[in-house]
Amino acid sequence: xxxxxxxxxxxxxxxxxxxxxxxxxxxxxxxxxxxxxxxxxxxxxxxxxxxxxxxxxxxxxxxxxxxxxxxxxxxxxxxxxxxxxxxxxxxxxxxxxxxxxxxxxxxxxxxxxxxx
Numbered sequence: 001x002x003x004x005x006x007x008x009x010x011x012x013x014x015x016x017x018x019x020x021x022x023x024x025x026x027x028x029x030x031x032x033x034x035x036x037x038x039x040x041x042x043x044x045x046x047x048x049x050x051x052x053x054x055x056x057x058x059x060x061x062x063x064x065x066x067x068x069x070x071x072x073x074x075x076x077x078x079x080x081x082x083x084x085x086x087x088x089x090x091x092x093x094x095x096x097x098x099x100x101x102x103x104x105x106x107x108x109x110x111x112x113x114x115x116x
Contacts, residue, residue: 009087015044017088020089022054026089028041029086038060038061040114043113046111047105047108052080052081053079054078056077072097075097
């Protein structure tokens with residue numbers, strides 16, 4: 001019987017996938033806090049403490065706080081990059097909402113922004 005090896009994603013490889021998603025406005029699917037989530041990453045960088053963060057609009061999957069109707073500003077999420085796993089780029093529609101509820105407190109030092 002052969003050994004099955006799982007591909008472990010490093011923080012660096014996850015960061016590069018997120019960067020590509022932001023630059024190309026591509027949604028991702030990922031596990032975060034034990035839940036499967038469908039996210040559109042809009043801004044990637046570091047918070048005021050220098051920790052990696054990504055501001056995402058969640059349009060599907062599971063959420064501890066629950067998802068509101070599509071387009072609701074309540075679906076914005078400030079995600080800790082190190083807590084993401086099983087990240088994959090999707091071929092799906094881009095989702096967003098006006099007036100995200102977590103402005104620069106999520107990503108103070110911006111690496112890449114979907115609106116640039």
